[in-house]
Every structure is written in structure tokens, then in C-alpha cells.
Amino acid sequence: MAIVKMNKFTLLSFESEKEKLLSALQKFQGVHFIDLQDDQALGDNEYAKNLFKDNVGEEHAVYQENLAKLRFSLDFIEGFFPEKKSMLSMLDDKKEMSLEELENSIKSNNWNEVYEELKAKERSLNELSNETTKLEGEIAELKGWRNLDIAISDLNKFKYSKAMVGTVSKQYEDIILDDLSTELNYSYVEIIDRDNQDLYLLVITHDSEVSNAEDILKRYGFSAFSSSIDKRPEDYIKSNKEKIEEIQSEKRDIKASVEKFQYERENLISAYEYFGNLVARSEASNNFIKTKKVVTICGWNMAETNDELKKAVQSAIGENYYLEFEEVKEEEAENVPIKLRNNGFASAFEGVIEMYSLPRYSEVDPTPILSVFYFLFFGMMLSDAGYGLIMMAASAFALYKVKDKDKRKSYKMFFLAGISTVIWGAIYGGWFGDLPSYFGIVPPKLLDSTADITTIFGLSLGFGVVHIFIGLGIKAYMLIRAGHMKDAIYDVFTWYITLIGAFLAIAGIGGKLGVIMLVLGLVGLLLTQGRTAPTIGGKIGWGIYGVYGITSYLGDIVSYSRLLALGLATGFIANALNLIINLIPSPFKYVLAPFLFIGLHTFNLLINALGSYVHAARLQYLEFFNKFYEGGGKKFTPYKLSDKYIKITK
Known part of the structure; x- marks a missing residue:
């Protein structure tokens, strides 16, 4: 449950075998290239003087042109006959095709003929449109003279x-x-x-x-x-209108003739992916440097795939290569691409991390901790078991339909959020608001959202304190791991003493212990927070500013009151909706109530689920991350097969 360990690899190969090598690496789908053409990549290496930049090759322009033609063809067809998609189309997986099947299909693919026909139709339509514009302009010009009865x-x-x-x-x-x-x-x-x-x-x-x-x-x-003009203006206008009608009829015929090309979509898409692979393969050369006969490739790969990478290279070019792996050096840590790997529960929340920023290679992956608190906070803010069951059912259906890994992560996160919502809804006794009470049922509950507001408020702040303390603990771990024990004491443990002392003093627990801890903590902050300042005045000033930072912590803790506020809002709005539906007089109520119930509660679910999603993330980003997390890592984006429309298997 951490950041995947990376290696830096250096690969030398003969220029004549580069194409086979790039094809093999593209199938391997596990290397992230380093741009060696960047002047900073080689530094002051004396051998760099004898090297020059690789290039995409002459074929690249042809591949790009073919892609542009295919893009035009697909867009042209879509413009007249949009692909029909159902409401559940977002759950559809991409069509799968092996690379061998894709490469074989291009041999019999008539995409270029389709393009030429469509391009001819576009030219015809443009000419007709220009003619229409000209005729309409003449009509507009003669409009004021239409009553003139002579040419x-x-x-x-x-x-x-x-x-x-x-x-x-x-x-x-x-x-x-x-x-x-x-x-x-x-x-x-x-x-x-x-x-x-x-x-x-x-x-x-x-x-x-x-x-x-x-x-x-x-x-x-x-x-x-x-x-x-040698006609009366009225006659000329009439003639132009007749011509325009003829042109419109001709345009309709051309547009109708495009319908048959709908059935060419699959061929066009296959060709698009084929040339997309070739473009990606040729553009990879923009990262390499070479001599007259040898090309140098550098990049990152997961350490666990070293043997697989060797086999992929060997299968493509035999023994005519040199491959070396290096562990990540400290000065390279900021440039290492990041790939996260977590257990089944935590991995569902990796998208929340990616929305903010991936960790750097030298940092700790916060996903395992974040996943627990995001799960906890989302359910506490939505807090209606009925809504949670709907989320679970919808997400379970999506998980059943979808095979794409990235989509499944998102749906799994909402499934888990639905479980949390059911748990908190049961704790509050909320099942579509107070719906059971209209049927004489009183569901059991551990907390009453109307009578136990103080308890829920205290629970919210308690979660906040734990969340923030864990964030500080991670900061201490990172400092100790980096060998900065004193910084861990000054910047973390001093705050622990101060905050715990403040809580004890406010709660009146432990007698004078809380006051003593608070005073010791504040004195410690005053003496240590300005330790890096070069002057005595600077040390004192930064020390005072460090003490003032306690207000920031108190503000962060109070922010967790939104766990109470949003939870109450969901429940009270749901109760109000039930009351509105119940006020409809009989017998209309029996007809309208089901439709109103579904519509109004769906709206409440969507609005409050969105609020829970945003605010659960906000508590992570602002209150939790600012205690230890810098982020800024680059995502591991391997050189791979194109998959815009089709999932291509190896």
C-alpha cells in the first residue's frame, strides 16, 4: 500500500532495429520515457557532444495526415448521423481487439476510399452553401427594389x-x-x-x-x-428563391447519401487506432538521442518488471542491445513518475488523490489514511440509509457491467460511499427521511439528529482532532525517516503537547495538567518556530507567529462541524419533502405521491451526494493535507498502445 518502486533504465540499440524495439516496448506498456533531448537531462556529460537528437522520421507526417483524414471522416458522419447511445452507454466497455487483428484488418480496410467520397461530398456541400449565400445576398440587395416593374x-x-x-x-x-x-x-x-x-x-x-x-x-x-440584371427585380428574386430551393434539395440528397457510411464507422475507428499507434511510436523518438548507428533510450519502469522488460527487448531484437537498471537517486526523486498501488478498499479512493495532486516519490502515499476518513465523512454528511441503498444498487450494477479498471475504481468508491451512508443513516434512523413514520414504523437509531445535536457536534470535532493528529503524525514519520529528528520534535511533538493541553484545559480534565502542557507547548513553539531565521529579531518574530498558528489549528478543527451541518441538511430536507407529499389531498395523493417521491428524493440525493463528495474531499485537501503533504508528483504514463476507441490487447 504505497508508491510503486521505480527503476531508471538505460537502453542502447542499433538504429536499424529501433522500429522493432519501439513496437515491442509499445506492447510491453510499462516504460515511461525520459526526454534525453532536454539539455538538462544529460547535464555536463562530455560524451553528449558526440550525440545528436533523434527525430520522428519521414513517415510521421503521413501517419498524422491519415489520422486527420480519419478524424474528418468520423466527425463528418457524426455531424449528420450521430451515433445513437442509450442512457446506460456510459457503462459500455470499449470493444476489444488484439494487436495482430488490428494490423491484419488494415490490409482490407477501405478507409481511404471512404474518406475520398466523404471529402467530395463536403466539397459539394460547401460549393452549394457558397452559391446559396451568393443568391441570398442578391435577394437582400434587390429586396428594396422588388416593386420596380422594369429591369x-x-x-x-x-x-x-x-x-x-x-x-x-x-x-x-x-x-x-x-x-x-x-x-x-x-x-x-x-x-x-x-x-x-x-x-x-x-x-x-x-x-x-x-x-x-x-x-x-x-x-x-x-x-x-x-x-x-436584365429582369424585373421581383422576377429575379423569385428565380433566386427557386434556385435556392433546388440547392437545398440537392444538399438534402447529399446528406441522405451519407447515411450508408454509418456502417463504415468500425473500419474508420480501426484504422484510426492503427495509425494512432504508428504516430505514438514515431513520436517516441522525440525523447531519444543517438550516434550515427546507435540510439539511446532512457526511462522509468517498475522495479518488479525488470525481467519482463529484458524479455520484451530480447524477443524483439535478440542480443543486440545493452540494458542497465539503476535505483532512484535522491536528486532524481522529484522527476520520478508516480504509480500508486493499494489494497482493494483504498485503491477505490486513488482518484481523490489524483484530483488534488499525486505524491512525490520521496513522500508517503496518503491514500490508505484518506480512504478511511473519506469513507467515514461521506456517509456522515449524506446520512440517509435509503439514499445509501440506492447508491449501492446503482454502483453495483455499474460494477457488474463495466470491466475498465479506471471506471471500476470510481464506481467502487461510490459503492463504498453508499455502504458508509447506510451505516450512518441507520445510526441516525434516516430512511428516506422520516418515511417509515408515515407507516407507523419507528426504526431503531443510536443518535437522534434533532435531540442529540450537541453529541453529533462533539463527535464531528472529535473526528477532526483525530484526522489532524494523524496528519501531524505522518509529518513526524516523514521527518524522522529523512533523518530530521529535531524538526519532528519542534514541528510536531510540540504541537501535540500544545493542542492536547488546550483540549484538557478547555474540557477541565486532569486538573492543572492541561494548563501546564499548554504553557510548555506554547513556550516550546515560541523558542523553536523561528530557529531558521538568521537574526534574533527574526527568531522572536517567527516564534510569535508560530504561537499564533494555534488559531489556525482551532479553525481547522471547527471546519469539521460541516459533518454535522450537511448530515442534518440531508435529513431535514428529506423530512420536508415527505411532509409536502403527505399534504396532497386524497385521492390525488395516491396517484401523485409515487412520482413526487421519486423525483424529489432523487433531486435531494443528487444535490447532497454532490455536497458530500466535495466537502469530504475538502476536509482532506485543506485540513489534512496541509499538515504534511506537498504533492506535485507526475503520473506514470507508460508508452503504450492507442486506446481512444478500442482496447487493444497484446
């Missing part, structure tokens, strides 16, 4: 007159019409249309008055309109 191009054919069409702001309507009628003697003015802003004008005037007419129109910001 605009015909207006340019007058022999002794000139026609001017254009727009002017609607606010000038009366003025411009008056000026045109009074200042022009041989003219024709017609308002073709109006909208909220503009006036659409047709002005026909004799050649002798053209200049005067243009001056009048210019005076009011006239904007001329020109068009070469």
Missing part, C-alpha cells in the same frame, strides 16, 4: 432622359420630394419602397436637368444603386 438595366436605354435609382435617408422624404418637384420641370419621381431607415427612389429627368437633379440628390446623401 434596372433597361433604365439606361433612354435617349433624351436619364434614370437615377438609389436610396436616401427616410428622414428627408418630405423635403427631397418637395425640392425635386419645385426645382425640376421635366422629371418623374417615384418612391419604390420604404424600410425603417431608407427611401428607395426612382428619378427620371430630361437631359437638360440632369445636373440640377444630381445636385439636389447629392444634397441629401443620395446613394446610387446600379445593377446589370
Whole structure:
């Protein structure tokens, strides 16, 4: 129940056999590469001058291009015919396929033909969309002239007159019409249309008055309109709409023709995984350095897999390699990737650790302790046995359906949280709130959430004290393990004396012992918390600040009162919901009550389960971890087979 022990390995192989070696390591799925191309990785090694960086190779661009084509094909099909998924699809496992089957399937896979057909359809749709946009733009442009009963191009054919069409702001309507009628003697003015802003004008005037007419129109910001269409605007608009309808029909036909490609999804997905493996394999070279003939690979592997790694290398390239394992050095600890391994109970809560931050290699894995308290706190905050049974049933069903290890961890955590909720619900006597009382049943209970609030509050704070003290104990263990015994005494045991003394003094237990311990602890903190400061003033200042830290501990302990608050909230809300349902008059109650009961209690379960999930984690992250935990570890992410859509077996 700890952080898995890691080794650093160095592997030398001939460049000519790199591809076979990478394929074998990908199947092995147990090495985490170190980026040797990072200048800091080699340090000042004199031999580094004779080495140069490896690269992905010429094929990489082809693999990436193929992946992009496959991604396009899958997205294109999904855009028109989304894959139908049931409400329980989240419980579906990925399809499994052996690597050999995958590699054989690509030989008869017609994915490229499918891509070309789909790409052609996309081009056709884009062309039709562009044509539609053009036609709609022309319609919008001619909309204000649709009442003009002559083609605009015909207006340019007058022999002794000139026609001017254009727009002017609607606010000038009366003025411009008056000026045109009074200042022009041989003219024709017609308002073709109006909208909220503009006036659409047709002005026909004799050649002798053209200049005067243009001056009048210019005076009011006239904007001329020109068009070469040889039809009436109304006819042209109608023609465009007919073309748009034809285009829409053609687009519908193209979209309908995509339906048959739904059945190509599996082939496309298989090809995607195949090329995904090749991309990952080629990109691995970005971590390596080499000479003209030899490539150098470094990485981390679990110490227990040393022999398996040797066998994997030998099976791929025979004896033409050099492989060396090294134990982790102290200065390398921060860079070692982390893999956690815990028992069946604790492993279910590893996700809670990962959400915060993985421990560093030199730290202690807090999962075993966290799992116990998370289990305890979640149930105490949700605290309704009925809700716990629902959680257990739903999680058990998910565990029955799902085989994926990571998903199973999450479902197992909620199953265990459901068990805790049933236990605490039975302690409080909560079964869907006070539902049994409506049937004349009084369930047994150890604590009454309405009458024993003080007891539950004390129990919550007691759990908090134990939780924090264990956190301090882990800190002491880590300091002692690192050889810092004095720091363990000054920073942990002094706090134990201070806090225990404070509790005894407040509770009035043990006579003067509590006061004596409190005073000794505070004096110890005052004298030791500033020990690293370079000046006497700094030592005193940090010592006083260290004493002031007792308020932080008291605040942390009070934070555990949320165990009481959330537990009461769940129960009281459930009771209120039952009361609301019971107030519905008969006979409607017998029809509506089951639906309301399911809906309202489901809502209460979801809301309070979310609150319990968040606040149980909060107590770990803020009150527990800040006593000893730094985190910042990098997750062990082995070089492995692609599994975005398909779980590929070795």
C-alpha cells in the first residue's frame, strides 16, 4: 500500500532495429520515457557532444495526415448521423481487439476510399452553401427594389432622359420630394419602397436637368444603386428563391447519401487506432538521442518488471542491445513518475488523490489514511440509509457491467460511499427521511439528529482532532525517516503537547495538567518556530507567529462541524419533502405521491451526494493535507498502445 518502486533504465540499440524495439516496448506498456533531448537531462556529460537528437522520421507526417483524414471522416458522419447511445452507454466497455487483428484488418480496410467520397461530398456541400449565400445576398440587395416593374438595366436605354435609382435617408422624404418637384420641370419621381431607415427612389429627368437633379440628390446623401440584371427585380428574386430551393434539395440528397457510411464507422475507428499507434511510436523518438548507428533510450519502469522488460527487448531484437537498471537517486526523486498501488478498499479512493495532486516519490502515499476518513465523512454528511441503498444498487450494477479498471475504481468508491451512508443513516434512523413514520414504523437509531445535536457536534470535532493528529503524525514519520529528528520534535511533538493541553484545559480534565502542557507547548513553539531565521529579531518574530498558528489549528478543527451541518441538511430536507407529499389531498395523493417521491428524493440525493463528495474531499485537501503533504508528483504514463476507441490487447 504505497508508491510503486521505480527503476531508471538505460537502453542502447542499433538504429536499424529501433522500429522493432519501439513496437515491442509499445506492447510491453510499462516504460515511461525520459526526454534525453532536454539539455538538462544529460547535464555536463562530455560524451553528449558526440550525440545528436533523434527525430520522428519521414513517415510521421503521413501517419498524422491519415489520422486527420480519419478524424474528418468520423466527425463528418457524426455531424449528420450521430451515433445513437442509450442512457446506460456510459457503462459500455470499449470493444476489444488484439494487436495482430488490428494490423491484419488494415490490409482490407477501405478507409481511404471512404474518406475520398466523404471529402467530395463536403466539397459539394460547401460549393452549394457558397452559391446559396451568393443568391441570398442578391435577394437582400434587390429586396428594396422588388416593386420596380422594369429591369434596372433597361433604365439606361433612354435617349433624351436619364434614370437615377438609389436610396436616401427616410428622414428627408418630405423635403427631397418637395425640392425635386419645385426645382425640376421635366422629371418623374417615384418612391419604390420604404424600410425603417431608407427611401428607395426612382428619378427620371430630361437631359437638360440632369445636373440640377444630381445636385439636389447629392444634397441629401443620395446613394446610387446600379445593377446589370436584365429582369424585373421581383422576377429575379423569385428565380433566386427557386434556385435556392433546388440547392437545398440537392444538399438534402447529399446528406441522405451519407447515411450508408454509418456502417463504415468500425473500419474508420480501426484504422484510426492503427495509425494512432504508428504516430505514438514515431513520436517516441522525440525523447531519444543517438550516434550515427546507435540510439539511446532512457526511462522509468517498475522495479518488479525488470525481467519482463529484458524479455520484451530480447524477443524483439535478440542480443543486440545493452540494458542497465539503476535505483532512484535522491536528486532524481522529484522527476520520478508516480504509480500508486493499494489494497482493494483504498485503491477505490486513488482518484481523490489524483484530483488534488499525486505524491512525490520521496513522500508517503496518503491514500490508505484518506480512504478511511473519506469513507467515514461521506456517509456522515449524506446520512440517509435509503439514499445509501440506492447508491449501492446503482454502483453495483455499474460494477457488474463495466470491466475498465479506471471506471471500476470510481464506481467502487461510490459503492463504498453508499455502504458508509447506510451505516450512518441507520445510526441516525434516516430512511428516506422520516418515511417509515408515515407507516407507523419507528426504526431503531443510536443518535437522534434533532435531540442529540450537541453529541453529533462533539463527535464531528472529535473526528477532526483525530484526522489532524494523524496528519501531524505522518509529518513526524516523514521527518524522522529523512533523518530530521529535531524538526519532528519542534514541528510536531510540540504541537501535540500544545493542542492536547488546550483540549484538557478547555474540557477541565486532569486538573492543572492541561494548563501546564499548554504553557510548555506554547513556550516550546515560541523558542523553536523561528530557529531558521538568521537574526534574533527574526527568531522572536517567527516564534510569535508560530504561537499564533494555534488559531489556525482551532479553525481547522471547527471546519469539521460541516459533518454535522450537511448530515442534518440531508435529513431535514428529506423530512420536508415527505411532509409536502403527505399534504396532497386524497385521492390525488395516491396517484401523485409515487412520482413526487421519486423525483424529489432523487433531486435531494443528487444535490447532497454532490455536497458530500466535495466537502469530504475538502476536509482532506485543506485540513489534512496541509499538515504534511506537498504533492506535485507526475503520473506514470507508460508508452503504450492507442486506446481512444478500442482496447487493444497484446
